[in-house]
Amino acid sequence: MKPVSICAWWWLVVLVLGLGPEAQAATDNLNPTGSMEYGVFRSDSLGRDVPYAVSLPPSYATSPERRYPLVIFLHGMFNDERDWEARGVQAALDAARAKGQVGDFIVAIPRGENSFYINAKQGDRYEDAIVRDFLPFVEKRYRTLGTRQGRLIAGISMGGYGALLIAFKHPSLFAGVAAHCAAIFTEVPRPPQSADDRIGLWRYGLATKLYGDPPDAEFFEAHSPLAVARARADAIRTLNIYFDVGSEDRYRFDIGNQRLHETLDAVRVPHEFTLATGGHGWAFLVARSEAAFGFCWRTLAPSVSPGSAKSRRK
Template sequence: MNRRQHLLALGAGLSGLAAATSAIARSPALLTSPALEWVTAAAEGPGVSLHTFRSEAQGASVSFHIYVPPAYAANPDRRFPVVYWLHGSGGGVPGIPQLAANFDQAIRAGKAPPFLVVFVNGLQMGMYVDWSNGQAPLETIIVHELRSFIDARWRTLATREGRLLDGFSMGGYGAARFGFRYPELFRTVSMMGAGPMQEFLTTVPRASKAQAEELLRNVYGGSQAGFQAVSPRRYARENAARLAGRSRLRLVIGDRDETLGNNQDFHAYLNYLRIPHDWIVLPGVGHDPFEVLTALGDRQWAFYREAFG
Protein backbone atom coordinates (compact mmCIF):
# COMPACT_ATOMS: atom_id res chain seq x y z
CA MET A 1 0.00 0.00 0.00
CA ASN A 2 1.49 3.36 -1.04
CA ARG A 3 1.31 6.51 1.07
CA ARG A 4 -1.73 7.89 -0.78
CA GLN A 5 -3.65 4.63 -0.42
CA HIS A 6 -2.77 4.45 3.27
CA LEU A 7 -3.95 7.99 3.91
CA LEU A 8 -7.19 7.31 2.07
CA ALA A 9 -7.76 4.20 4.16
CA LEU A 10 -6.90 6.08 7.34
CA GLY A 11 -9.25 8.84 6.29
CA ALA A 12 -12.16 6.51 5.74
CA GLY A 13 -11.80 5.09 9.23
CA LEU A 14 -11.23 8.36 11.00
CA SER A 15 -13.93 10.17 9.06
CA GLY A 16 -16.35 7.49 10.19
CA LEU A 17 -15.17 8.00 13.74
CA ALA A 18 -15.65 11.75 13.44
CA ALA A 19 -19.17 11.26 12.08
CA ALA A 20 -20.03 8.93 14.93
CA THR A 21 -18.57 11.42 17.40
CA SER A 22 -20.71 14.20 15.92
CA ALA A 23 -23.85 12.09 16.19
CA ILE A 24 -23.10 11.18 19.80
CA ALA A 25 -22.39 14.81 20.70
CA ARG A 26 -25.86 15.70 19.41
CA SER A 27 -27.58 12.95 21.40
CA PRO A 28 -29.31 14.19 24.59
CA ALA A 29 -29.21 10.65 26.00
CA LEU A 30 -25.42 10.71 26.26
CA LEU A 31 -25.26 13.55 28.73
CA THR A 32 -28.38 12.54 30.60
CA SER A 33 -27.17 8.95 31.13
CA PRO A 34 -23.43 8.89 30.50
CA ALA A 35 -22.16 5.52 29.26
CA LEU A 36 -19.67 4.27 31.81
CA GLU A 37 -18.23 1.43 29.76
CA TRP A 38 -15.16 0.55 31.77
CA VAL A 39 -14.28 -2.50 29.65
CA THR A 40 -14.65 -1.95 25.91
CA ALA A 41 -14.71 -4.32 22.99
CA ALA A 42 -11.38 -5.28 21.46
CA ALA A 43 -10.01 -3.38 18.49
CA GLU A 44 -7.72 -4.97 15.93
CA GLY A 45 -4.66 -3.39 14.42
CA PRO A 46 -0.96 -4.02 13.81
CA GLY A 47 0.75 -4.64 17.15
CA VAL A 48 -2.46 -3.85 19.09
CA SER A 49 -3.84 -5.83 22.02
CA LEU A 50 -6.58 -5.26 24.60
CA HIS A 51 -5.82 -5.42 28.33
CA THR A 52 -7.53 -4.68 31.64
CA PHE A 53 -6.28 -3.68 35.06
CA ARG A 54 -7.92 -3.33 38.44
CA SER A 55 -8.70 0.27 39.32
CA GLU A 56 -8.84 0.84 43.06
CA ALA A 57 -10.27 4.32 42.51
CA GLN A 58 -13.22 2.95 40.56
CA GLY A 59 -13.44 -0.45 42.24
CA ALA A 60 -13.66 -2.17 38.86
CA SER A 61 -11.63 -3.50 35.95
CA VAL A 62 -10.76 -0.87 33.33
CA SER A 63 -9.61 -1.64 29.81
CA PHE A 64 -7.06 -0.08 27.51
CA HIS A 65 -5.39 -0.98 24.23
CA ILE A 66 -1.66 -0.87 23.61
CA TYR A 67 0.37 -0.77 20.42
CA VAL A 68 3.80 -2.43 20.60
CA PRO A 69 6.27 -1.81 17.73
CA PRO A 70 8.24 -4.64 16.09
CA ALA A 71 11.46 -3.42 17.72
CA TYR A 72 10.07 -4.28 21.16
CA ALA A 73 10.39 -8.05 20.68
CA ALA A 74 13.55 -7.73 18.62
CA ASN A 75 15.38 -5.78 21.36
CA PRO A 76 14.59 -7.44 24.72
CA ASP A 77 16.99 -5.22 26.66
CA ARG A 78 15.72 -1.93 25.23
CA ARG A 79 13.26 0.46 26.88
CA PHE A 80 10.80 2.47 24.83
CA PRO A 81 9.03 5.84 25.11
CA VAL A 82 5.26 5.89 25.45
CA VAL A 83 2.56 7.90 23.69
CA TYR A 84 -0.68 8.20 25.65
CA TRP A 85 -3.42 8.70 23.04
CA LEU A 86 -6.53 10.42 24.41
CA HIS A 87 -9.57 10.01 22.17
CA GLY A 88 -12.44 12.41 21.60
CA SER A 89 -16.06 12.15 22.65
CA GLY A 90 -17.98 9.06 21.61
CA GLY A 91 -15.33 6.55 22.63
CA GLY A 92 -12.03 5.72 21.02
CA VAL A 93 -12.29 2.06 19.97
CA PRO A 94 -13.47 2.61 16.34
CA GLY A 95 -10.42 4.73 15.53
CA ILE A 96 -7.75 2.46 17.00
CA PRO A 97 -7.13 0.22 13.94
CA GLN A 98 -6.47 3.17 11.64
CA LEU A 99 -4.43 5.09 14.18
CA ALA A 100 -2.32 2.04 15.00
CA ALA A 101 -1.68 1.47 11.30
CA ASN A 102 -0.61 5.11 11.00
CA PHE A 103 1.84 4.81 13.91
CA ASP A 104 3.13 1.46 12.68
CA GLN A 105 3.75 2.67 9.14
CA ALA A 106 5.66 5.74 10.36
CA ILE A 107 7.88 3.64 12.64
CA ARG A 108 8.57 1.01 9.97
CA ALA A 109 9.44 3.75 7.49
CA GLY A 110 11.93 5.29 9.93
CA LYS A 111 9.97 8.53 10.19
CA ALA A 112 9.73 8.14 13.96
CA PRO A 113 11.68 6.14 16.54
CA PRO A 114 9.92 3.06 17.94
CA PHE A 115 7.47 3.84 20.74
CA LEU A 116 4.56 2.27 22.56
CA VAL A 117 1.07 3.74 22.25
CA VAL A 118 -1.47 3.42 25.07
CA PHE A 119 -5.01 3.99 23.81
CA VAL A 120 -6.79 4.94 27.02
CA ASN A 121 -10.44 4.35 27.82
CA GLY A 122 -11.78 7.86 28.36
CA LEU A 123 -15.47 6.85 28.22
CA GLN A 124 -17.90 8.42 25.77
CA MET A 125 -17.87 11.82 27.47
CA GLY A 126 -15.48 11.33 30.37
CA MET A 127 -13.71 14.70 29.95
CA TYR A 128 -10.53 13.25 31.51
CA VAL A 129 -11.31 14.63 34.96
CA ASP A 130 -12.33 13.12 38.29
CA TRP A 131 -16.09 13.71 38.17
CA SER A 132 -17.48 15.81 40.97
CA ASN A 133 -20.26 13.25 41.58
CA GLY A 134 -17.66 10.50 42.09
CA GLN A 135 -18.96 8.26 39.30
CA ALA A 136 -15.86 8.42 37.12
CA PRO A 137 -12.43 9.27 38.62
CA LEU A 138 -10.82 9.31 35.17
CA GLU A 139 -7.85 11.53 35.98
CA THR A 140 -6.83 9.29 38.88
CA ILE A 141 -7.37 6.15 36.80
CA ILE A 142 -5.28 7.29 33.83
CA VAL A 143 -2.56 9.50 35.30
CA HIS A 144 -1.83 7.47 38.41
CA GLU A 145 -3.14 3.92 38.13
CA LEU A 146 -2.81 3.18 34.40
CA ARG A 147 0.54 4.96 34.04
CA SER A 148 1.99 2.94 36.94
CA PHE A 149 0.52 -0.27 35.51
CA ILE A 150 2.12 0.37 32.10
CA ASP A 151 5.54 1.19 33.58
CA ALA A 152 5.43 -1.96 35.73
CA ARG A 153 4.53 -4.38 32.93
CA TRP A 154 6.18 -3.04 29.79
CA ARG A 155 9.75 -1.93 29.18
CA THR A 156 9.09 1.79 29.19
CA LEU A 157 11.24 4.86 29.59
CA ALA A 158 9.54 5.66 32.88
CA THR A 159 10.53 9.34 32.98
CA ARG A 160 8.84 12.56 31.92
CA GLU A 161 11.12 12.63 28.87
CA GLY A 162 9.81 9.22 27.86
CA ARG A 163 6.11 10.18 27.88
CA LEU A 164 4.10 12.08 25.27
CA LEU A 165 0.44 13.05 25.57
CA ASP A 166 -1.47 13.36 22.31
CA GLY A 167 -5.18 13.72 21.73
CA PHE A 168 -7.95 15.16 19.59
CA SER A 169 -11.00 17.22 20.62
CA MET A 170 -11.97 16.08 24.14
CA GLY A 171 -8.65 14.23 24.11
CA GLY A 172 -6.77 17.43 23.30
CA TYR A 173 -8.43 19.03 26.31
CA GLY A 174 -7.41 16.02 28.40
CA ALA A 175 -3.82 16.20 27.14
CA ALA A 176 -3.69 19.87 28.15
CA ARG A 177 -5.11 19.14 31.60
CA PHE A 178 -2.72 16.27 32.32
CA GLY A 179 0.33 17.90 30.75
CA PHE A 180 -0.08 21.24 32.48
CA ARG A 181 -1.01 19.77 35.84
CA TYR A 182 1.70 17.09 35.90
CA PRO A 183 4.77 18.47 34.11
CA GLU A 184 6.91 16.19 36.30
CA LEU A 185 5.28 13.19 34.60
CA PHE A 186 4.83 14.32 30.98
CA ARG A 187 7.33 16.39 29.03
CA THR A 188 5.61 16.56 25.63
CA VAL A 189 2.00 17.57 25.05
CA SER A 190 0.11 17.70 21.74
CA MET A 191 -3.36 19.27 21.72
CA MET A 192 -5.23 18.84 18.41
CA GLY A 193 -8.66 20.40 17.86
CA ALA A 194 -8.78 20.69 21.64
CA GLY A 195 -11.93 21.51 23.53
CA PRO A 196 -13.38 22.81 25.75
CA MET A 197 -10.51 25.29 26.17
CA GLN A 198 -12.68 28.31 26.94
CA GLU A 199 -12.96 30.06 30.29
CA PHE A 200 -16.64 29.22 30.81
CA LEU A 201 -18.49 26.06 29.81
CA THR A 202 -21.62 27.57 28.29
CA THR A 203 -21.61 25.64 25.00
CA VAL A 204 -20.33 22.33 23.66
CA PRO A 205 -19.63 21.89 19.91
CA ARG A 206 -22.54 20.18 18.16
CA ALA A 207 -24.61 20.15 21.36
CA SER A 208 -27.40 22.29 22.77
CA LYS A 209 -27.18 24.64 25.72
CA ALA A 210 -29.21 22.12 27.74
CA GLN A 211 -26.67 19.41 26.97
CA ALA A 212 -23.83 21.70 28.02
CA GLU A 213 -25.62 22.34 31.30
CA GLU A 214 -26.08 18.61 31.83
CA LEU A 215 -22.38 18.00 31.21
CA LEU A 216 -21.55 20.79 33.64
CA ARG A 217 -23.76 19.18 36.27
CA ASN A 218 -22.55 15.58 35.80
CA VAL A 219 -18.83 16.25 35.60
CA TYR A 220 -18.12 19.65 37.17
CA GLY A 221 -20.63 19.91 40.00
CA GLY A 222 -23.03 22.19 38.15
CA SER A 223 -20.98 25.38 38.45
CA GLN A 224 -18.61 27.36 36.27
CA ALA A 225 -16.29 27.52 39.28
CA GLY A 226 -16.14 23.71 39.21
CA PHE A 227 -15.23 23.77 35.52
CA GLN A 228 -12.57 26.42 36.06
CA ALA A 229 -11.08 24.61 39.05
CA VAL A 230 -9.87 21.75 36.84
CA SER A 231 -9.26 23.66 33.61
CA PRO A 232 -6.03 23.73 31.58
CA ARG A 233 -6.00 27.50 32.13
CA ARG A 234 -5.70 27.07 35.88
CA TYR A 235 -2.85 24.57 35.65
CA ALA A 236 -1.01 26.58 33.00
CA ARG A 237 -1.18 29.62 35.27
CA GLU A 238 -0.09 27.73 38.40
CA ASN A 239 2.74 25.83 36.68
CA ALA A 240 3.91 28.45 34.18
CA ALA A 241 7.43 28.52 35.61
CA ARG A 242 7.68 24.71 35.54
CA LEU A 243 6.38 24.50 31.97
CA ALA A 244 8.38 27.31 30.37
CA GLY A 245 11.54 25.95 28.82
CA ARG A 246 11.04 22.45 30.25
CA SER A 247 7.99 21.11 28.39
CA ARG A 248 7.42 20.65 24.66
CA LEU A 249 3.92 21.91 23.80
CA ARG A 250 1.88 22.06 20.60
CA LEU A 251 -1.55 23.45 19.72
CA VAL A 252 -2.97 22.31 16.36
CA ILE A 253 -6.28 23.56 14.97
CA GLY A 254 -8.00 23.77 11.59
CA ASP A 255 -9.09 27.17 10.36
CA ARG A 256 -12.59 25.75 9.73
CA ASP A 257 -12.86 24.16 13.17
CA GLU A 258 -15.70 25.59 15.26
CA THR A 259 -13.37 25.56 18.27
CA LEU A 260 -10.84 27.80 16.49
CA GLY A 261 -11.79 30.90 18.50
CA ASN A 262 -11.40 29.15 21.84
CA ASN A 263 -8.06 27.72 20.78
CA GLN A 264 -6.88 31.14 19.60
CA ASP A 265 -7.79 32.56 23.00
CA PHE A 266 -5.90 29.75 24.74
CA HIS A 267 -2.88 30.33 22.48
CA ALA A 268 -2.96 34.01 23.48
CA TYR A 269 -3.28 33.01 27.13
CA LEU A 270 -0.16 30.83 26.92
CA ASN A 271 1.69 33.72 25.29
CA TYR A 272 0.55 35.99 28.13
CA LEU A 273 1.96 33.46 30.60
CA ARG A 274 5.17 33.27 28.54
CA ILE A 275 4.85 29.53 28.03
CA PRO A 276 6.57 28.58 24.73
CA HIS A 277 4.54 26.38 22.40
CA ASP A 278 3.98 25.65 18.73
CA TRP A 279 0.83 27.20 17.26
CA ILE A 280 -0.25 25.46 14.05
CA VAL A 281 -3.34 26.55 12.11
CA LEU A 282 -4.17 24.18 9.26
CA PRO A 283 -5.88 25.84 6.25
CA GLY A 284 -9.06 24.25 4.98
CA VAL A 285 -9.31 21.83 7.92
CA GLY A 286 -12.39 21.38 10.12
CA HIS A 287 -13.05 19.52 13.35
CA ASP A 288 -12.07 16.14 11.95
CA PRO A 289 -9.13 13.99 13.09
CA PHE A 290 -8.43 12.64 9.61
CA GLU A 291 -8.21 16.11 8.12
CA VAL A 292 -5.85 17.18 10.90
CA LEU A 293 -3.51 14.18 10.55
CA THR A 294 -3.50 14.41 6.76
CA ALA A 295 -2.75 18.13 6.82
CA LEU A 296 0.05 17.66 9.35
CA GLY A 297 1.69 14.93 7.28
CA ASP A 298 5.29 14.34 8.24
CA ARG A 299 5.18 17.23 10.72
CA GLN A 300 3.47 14.79 13.07
CA TRP A 301 6.54 12.54 13.03
CA ALA A 302 9.00 15.41 13.20
CA PHE A 303 7.30 16.41 16.44
CA TYR A 304 7.62 12.85 17.76
CA ARG A 305 11.26 12.63 16.71
CA GLU A 306 12.02 15.83 18.59
CA ALA A 307 10.14 14.55 21.61
CA PHE A 308 11.94 11.22 21.80
CA GLY A 309 15.32 12.06 20.31
Protein backbone atom coordinates in the same frame (compact mmCIF):
# COMPACT_ATOMS: atom_id res chain seq x y z
CA MET B 1 34.48 -19.28 9.87
CA LYS B 2 30.89 -18.44 8.98
CA PRO B 3 30.26 -15.13 7.18
CA VAL B 4 28.63 -12.37 9.23
CA SER B 5 25.08 -11.56 8.09
CA ILE B 6 24.24 -8.06 6.87
CA CYS B 7 21.81 -7.60 9.77
CA ALA B 8 24.41 -8.63 12.38
CA TRP B 9 27.04 -6.44 10.73
CA TRP B 10 24.75 -3.40 10.84
CA TRP B 11 23.97 -3.79 14.54
CA LEU B 12 27.72 -4.12 15.19
CA VAL B 13 28.21 -0.77 13.44
CA VAL B 14 25.44 0.79 15.54
CA LEU B 15 26.97 -0.42 18.80
CA VAL B 16 30.57 0.44 17.94
CA LEU B 17 30.09 3.82 16.32
CA GLY B 18 27.46 5.11 18.71
CA LEU B 19 24.87 6.26 16.19
CA GLY B 20 22.36 8.85 17.42
CA PRO B 21 18.54 8.87 17.47
CA GLU B 22 18.25 9.62 13.75
CA ALA B 23 20.32 6.57 12.85
CA GLN B 24 18.42 4.51 15.41
CA ALA B 25 15.17 5.54 13.74
CA ALA B 26 16.55 4.40 10.41
CA THR B 27 17.32 0.93 11.77
CA ASP B 28 13.90 0.73 13.42
CA ASN B 29 12.23 1.47 10.11
CA LEU B 30 13.63 -1.60 8.35
CA ASN B 31 10.29 -3.20 9.34
CA PRO B 32 8.00 -0.27 10.15
CA THR B 33 4.73 -2.04 10.99
CA GLY B 34 3.88 -2.11 14.69
CA SER B 35 1.45 -4.39 16.46
CA MET B 36 -1.60 -3.84 18.66
CA GLU B 37 -2.52 -5.47 21.96
CA TYR B 38 -5.82 -5.15 23.83
CA GLY B 39 -6.46 -5.87 27.47
CA VAL B 40 -7.74 -4.49 30.77
CA PHE B 41 -6.08 -2.85 33.77
CA ARG B 42 -7.35 -2.51 37.30
CA SER B 43 -8.19 1.03 38.35
CA ASP B 44 -8.53 1.45 42.09
CA SER B 45 -9.54 5.07 41.47
CA LEU B 46 -12.59 3.89 39.52
CA GLY B 47 -13.11 0.67 41.42
CA ARG B 48 -13.23 -1.49 38.28
CA ASP B 49 -11.29 -2.97 35.39
CA VAL B 50 -10.81 -0.65 32.41
CA PRO B 51 -10.05 -1.69 28.81
CA TYR B 52 -6.97 -0.36 27.06
CA ALA B 53 -5.02 -0.73 23.83
CA VAL B 54 -1.29 -0.55 23.29
CA SER B 55 0.65 0.02 20.08
CA LEU B 56 3.99 -1.76 20.23
CA PRO B 57 6.80 -0.71 17.86
CA PRO B 58 8.07 -3.21 15.27
CA SER B 59 11.32 -3.94 17.15
CA TYR B 60 9.53 -4.75 20.45
CA ALA B 61 9.24 -8.49 19.78
CA THR B 62 12.76 -8.89 18.42
CA SER B 63 14.69 -6.80 20.98
CA PRO B 64 13.68 -8.28 24.36
CA GLU B 65 16.19 -6.25 26.40
CA ARG B 66 15.36 -2.91 24.84
CA ARG B 67 13.22 -0.25 26.56
CA TYR B 68 11.14 2.40 24.80
CA PRO B 69 9.73 5.91 25.22
CA LEU B 70 6.02 6.04 26.00
CA VAL B 71 3.09 8.08 24.68
CA ILE B 72 -0.14 7.98 26.68
CA PHE B 73 -2.92 8.80 24.18
CA LEU B 74 -6.42 9.86 25.25
CA HIS B 75 -9.33 9.33 22.83
CA GLY B 76 -12.34 11.61 22.26
CA MET B 77 -16.01 11.51 23.24
CA PHE B 78 -18.10 8.56 22.08
CA ASN B 79 -14.87 6.77 21.13
CA ASP B 80 -12.80 4.13 22.85
CA GLU B 81 -9.33 2.61 22.85
CA ARG B 82 -9.99 0.67 19.61
CA ASP B 83 -10.49 3.83 17.55
CA TRP B 84 -6.73 4.41 17.45
CA GLU B 85 -6.44 1.46 15.08
CA ALA B 86 -9.93 1.60 13.54
CA ARG B 87 -9.68 5.28 12.52
CA GLY B 88 -6.32 4.89 10.79
CA VAL B 89 -3.97 6.46 13.33
CA GLN B 90 -1.89 3.31 13.73
CA ALA B 91 -1.55 3.10 9.95
CA ALA B 92 -0.43 6.74 9.88
CA LEU B 93 2.19 5.99 12.53
CA ASP B 94 3.42 3.01 10.52
CA ALA B 95 3.66 5.25 7.46
CA ALA B 96 5.69 7.85 9.37
CA ARG B 97 8.06 5.11 10.52
CA ALA B 98 8.37 3.77 6.98
CA LYS B 99 9.48 7.23 5.83
CA GLY B 100 12.09 7.40 8.58
CA GLN B 101 10.34 10.35 10.24
CA VAL B 102 10.06 8.74 13.67
CA GLY B 103 11.75 6.03 15.68
CA ASP B 104 10.20 3.42 17.92
CA PHE B 105 8.01 4.25 20.90
CA ILE B 106 5.06 2.65 22.67
CA VAL B 107 1.58 4.20 22.56
CA ALA B 108 -0.90 3.26 25.31
CA ILE B 109 -4.59 4.19 25.03
CA PRO B 110 -6.95 3.77 28.03
CA ARG B 111 -10.73 3.79 27.68
CA GLY B 112 -11.95 7.14 29.02
CA GLU B 113 -15.70 6.86 28.40
CA ASN B 114 -17.02 10.48 28.15
CA SER B 115 -15.17 11.62 31.27
CA PHE B 116 -12.97 14.41 29.88
CA TYR B 117 -10.34 12.67 32.02
CA ILE B 118 -11.06 14.79 35.10
CA ASN B 119 -11.92 13.95 38.69
CA ALA B 120 -15.56 14.90 38.26
CA LYS B 121 -17.31 17.05 40.85
CA GLN B 122 -19.82 14.28 41.37
CA GLY B 123 -18.66 11.14 39.66
CA ASP B 124 -15.66 9.12 38.52
CA ARG B 125 -12.04 10.12 39.13
CA TYR B 126 -10.52 9.70 35.69
CA GLU B 127 -7.52 11.97 36.21
CA ASP B 128 -6.48 9.71 39.08
CA ALA B 129 -7.21 6.65 36.93
CA ILE B 130 -4.70 7.88 34.33
CA VAL B 131 -1.99 9.21 36.64
CA ARG B 132 -2.20 6.79 39.58
CA ASP B 133 -3.41 3.60 37.92
CA PHE B 134 -2.85 3.43 34.16
CA LEU B 135 0.61 4.97 33.91
CA PRO B 136 2.12 2.70 36.61
CA PHE B 137 0.36 -0.31 35.08
CA VAL B 138 1.79 0.37 31.61
CA GLU B 139 5.29 0.94 32.92
CA LYS B 140 5.19 -2.34 34.86
CA ARG B 141 3.55 -4.38 32.09
CA TYR B 142 5.61 -3.07 29.15
CA ARG B 143 9.29 -2.25 28.63
CA THR B 144 9.17 1.53 28.88
CA LEU B 145 12.06 3.79 29.84
CA GLY B 146 10.25 4.79 33.02
CA THR B 147 11.63 8.33 32.98
CA ARG B 148 10.02 11.75 32.62
CA GLN B 149 12.20 12.41 29.56
CA GLY B 150 10.79 9.27 27.99
CA ARG B 151 7.09 10.08 28.51
CA LEU B 152 4.61 12.20 26.57
CA ILE B 153 0.84 12.55 26.88
CA ALA B 154 -1.37 13.29 23.88
CA GLY B 155 -5.02 13.24 22.90
CA ILE B 156 -7.78 14.23 20.51
CA SER B 157 -10.87 16.39 21.16
CA MET B 158 -12.00 15.45 24.70
CA GLY B 159 -8.67 13.65 24.99
CA GLY B 160 -6.81 16.75 23.83
CA TYR B 161 -8.41 18.67 26.67
CA GLY B 162 -7.52 15.86 29.08
CA ALA B 163 -3.93 15.63 27.86
CA LEU B 164 -3.35 19.37 28.25
CA LEU B 165 -4.96 19.49 31.69
CA ILE B 166 -3.09 16.45 33.03
CA ALA B 167 0.24 17.64 31.62
CA PHE B 168 -0.25 21.14 33.03
CA LYS B 169 -1.19 19.73 36.46
CA HIS B 170 1.56 17.07 36.47
CA PRO B 171 4.50 18.49 34.49
CA SER B 172 6.98 16.45 36.53
CA LEU B 173 5.63 13.28 34.88
CA PHE B 174 5.95 14.20 31.20
CA ALA B 175 8.47 15.69 28.82
CA GLY B 176 5.71 17.04 26.61
CA VAL B 177 2.07 17.16 25.55
CA ALA B 178 0.38 17.05 22.14
CA ALA B 179 -3.30 17.92 21.63
CA HIS B 180 -5.43 17.82 18.49
CA CYS B 181 -8.68 19.81 18.16
CA ALA B 182 -8.77 19.96 21.96
CA ALA B 183 -12.22 20.60 23.45
CA ILE B 184 -11.33 23.83 25.24
CA PHE B 185 -14.09 26.06 26.61
CA THR B 186 -13.14 29.72 27.03
CA GLU B 187 -15.73 30.26 29.80
CA VAL B 188 -18.32 28.37 31.79
CA PRO B 189 -21.03 27.29 29.33
CA ARG B 190 -24.36 28.98 30.04
CA PRO B 191 -27.87 27.91 29.10
CA PRO B 192 -28.48 28.80 25.45
CA GLN B 193 -30.91 31.61 24.70
CA SER B 194 -32.57 29.68 21.89
CA ALA B 195 -33.66 26.08 21.41
CA ASP B 196 -32.22 26.38 17.90
CA ASP B 197 -28.72 26.79 19.33
CA ARG B 198 -27.77 23.12 19.08
CA ILE B 199 -24.08 23.66 19.83
CA GLY B 200 -25.01 25.80 22.84
CA LEU B 201 -27.38 23.12 24.10
CA TRP B 202 -24.72 20.46 23.69
CA ARG B 203 -22.05 22.55 25.44
CA TYR B 204 -24.30 23.36 28.38
CA GLY B 205 -25.52 19.79 28.76
CA LEU B 206 -21.91 18.57 28.80
CA ALA B 207 -20.90 21.24 31.32
CA THR B 208 -23.60 20.14 33.77
CA LYS B 209 -22.20 16.60 33.70
CA LEU B 210 -18.61 17.71 34.24
CA TYR B 211 -18.73 20.79 36.43
CA GLY B 212 -21.96 20.41 38.42
CA ASP B 213 -25.59 21.29 37.73
CA PRO B 214 -25.65 24.24 37.37
CA PRO B 215 -21.94 24.41 36.46
CA ASP B 216 -19.72 25.49 39.36
CA ALA B 217 -17.54 28.37 38.12
CA GLU B 218 -14.75 27.71 40.63
CA PHE B 219 -14.63 24.01 39.75
CA PHE B 220 -14.63 24.90 36.05
CA GLU B 221 -11.64 27.23 36.52
CA ALA B 222 -9.72 24.53 38.37
CA HIS B 223 -10.19 22.28 35.32
CA SER B 224 -9.64 24.83 32.56
CA PRO B 225 -6.38 24.45 30.61
CA LEU B 226 -6.47 28.23 30.16
CA ALA B 227 -6.67 28.96 33.88
CA VAL B 228 -4.20 26.25 34.86
CA ALA B 229 -1.72 27.52 32.26
CA ARG B 230 -1.90 31.01 33.75
CA ALA B 231 -1.57 29.77 37.33
CA ARG B 232 1.26 27.29 36.66
CA ALA B 233 3.22 29.07 33.94
CA ASP B 234 6.59 28.57 35.64
CA ALA B 235 6.03 24.83 36.08
CA ILE B 236 4.78 24.14 32.56
CA ARG B 237 7.72 25.88 30.90
CA THR B 238 9.50 22.57 31.41
CA LEU B 239 7.09 20.92 28.95
CA ASN B 240 7.35 20.69 25.18
CA ILE B 241 3.86 21.77 24.08
CA TYR B 242 2.17 21.17 20.72
CA PHE B 243 -1.46 21.66 19.74
CA ASP B 244 -3.37 22.09 16.51
CA VAL B 245 -7.00 22.62 15.51
CA GLY B 246 -9.04 22.85 12.34
CA SER B 247 -10.18 26.21 11.05
CA GLU B 248 -13.56 24.60 10.28
CA ASP B 249 -13.98 22.85 13.63
CA ARG B 250 -17.73 22.17 13.83
CA TYR B 251 -17.78 22.67 17.62
CA ARG B 252 -15.85 25.96 17.32
CA PHE B 253 -13.01 24.66 19.46
CA ASP B 254 -10.73 26.66 17.20
CA ILE B 255 -11.72 29.62 19.42
CA GLY B 256 -10.59 27.89 22.62
CA ASN B 257 -7.35 26.71 21.04
CA GLN B 258 -6.59 30.19 19.75
CA ARG B 259 -7.23 31.51 23.26
CA LEU B 260 -4.79 28.96 24.71
CA HIS B 261 -2.18 30.09 22.19
CA GLU B 262 -2.69 33.69 23.28
CA THR B 263 -2.61 32.72 26.96
CA LEU B 264 0.67 30.83 26.62
CA ASP B 265 2.17 33.73 24.68
CA ALA B 266 1.07 36.14 27.41
CA VAL B 267 2.76 34.12 30.16
CA ARG B 268 5.78 33.44 27.95
CA VAL B 269 5.46 29.66 27.75
CA PRO B 270 7.06 28.32 24.54
CA HIS B 271 4.78 26.14 22.43
CA GLU B 272 3.88 25.06 18.90
CA PHE B 273 0.38 25.96 17.70
CA THR B 274 -1.14 25.46 14.27
CA LEU B 275 -4.55 26.56 13.02
CA ALA B 276 -4.82 24.24 10.03
CA THR B 277 -7.34 23.78 7.26
CA GLY B 278 -9.74 21.05 8.32
CA GLY B 279 -12.55 20.00 10.60
CA HIS B 280 -12.84 18.14 13.88
CA GLY B 281 -11.88 14.58 14.72
CA TRP B 282 -9.82 11.61 13.66
CA ALA B 283 -9.54 12.57 9.99
CA PHE B 284 -7.97 15.86 11.07
CA LEU B 285 -5.39 14.01 13.19
CA VAL B 286 -4.56 11.59 10.38
CA ALA B 287 -4.08 14.53 8.00
CA ARG B 288 -1.76 16.16 10.55
CA SER B 289 -0.04 12.92 11.55
CA GLU B 290 3.41 13.69 10.15
CA ALA B 291 3.61 16.93 12.11
CA ALA B 292 2.07 15.33 15.21
CA PHE B 293 4.31 12.26 15.29
CA GLY B 294 7.30 14.37 14.32
CA PHE B 295 6.74 16.48 17.44
CA CYS B 296 6.40 13.34 19.58
CA TRP B 297 9.65 11.91 18.28
CA ARG B 298 11.58 15.17 18.62
CA THR B 299 10.44 15.33 22.24
CA LEU B 300 11.17 11.69 23.05
CA ALA B 301 14.33 11.04 21.00
CA PRO B 302 16.70 12.65 23.54
CA SER B 303 15.56 10.02 26.08
CA VAL B 304 17.10 7.33 23.88
CA SER B 305 20.80 7.22 24.71
CA PRO B 306 22.86 7.99 21.58
CA GLY B 307 24.30 4.85 20.13
CA SER B 308 22.36 2.52 22.40
CA ALA B 309 20.32 -0.23 20.81
CA LYS B 310 19.13 -1.26 24.27
CA SER B 311 17.96 1.82 26.15
CA ARG B 312 17.54 0.85 29.78
CA ARG B 313 15.48 2.17 32.66
CA LYS B 314 17.40 4.78 34.63
